[in-house]
Amino acid sequence: MLQVRVSTFSAKQLVFSNIDNExxxxxxxxxxxxxxxxxxGLPILSPHALRHTFATLLFSKDVNIKFVSIxxxxxxxAFTIDVYADVY
Incomplete structure (x- = not known):
């Protein structure tokens, strides 16, 4: 049986990792x-496109810019505003 060492409750859990969280x-x-x-059948997207979509959705819900930055x-x-100025 496969033993999984991934914990979604750990702050040290990587987003993309192998089974040993490496x-x-x-x-x-x-x-x-x-x-x-x-x-x-979707257009080819990158993981970065998902990050951009995440930020854009937060801005559309009026989430505080400082919180989005964190x-x-x-x-x-200020860096977040520079990157997402077209959205914000």
């Missing part, structure tokens, strides 16, 4: 996204 090759999430998009791991709210 780093994977950087290209893997992009390749997974390409495969998924092809299977379901969630995205940006160094400052």
């Amino acid at each position: 780093f994977i090759q950087l290209a893997h999430p992009r390749l997974w996204m390409q495969r998924i998009c092809k299977r379901v 969630l995205l791991g940006h160094s400052s709210a």
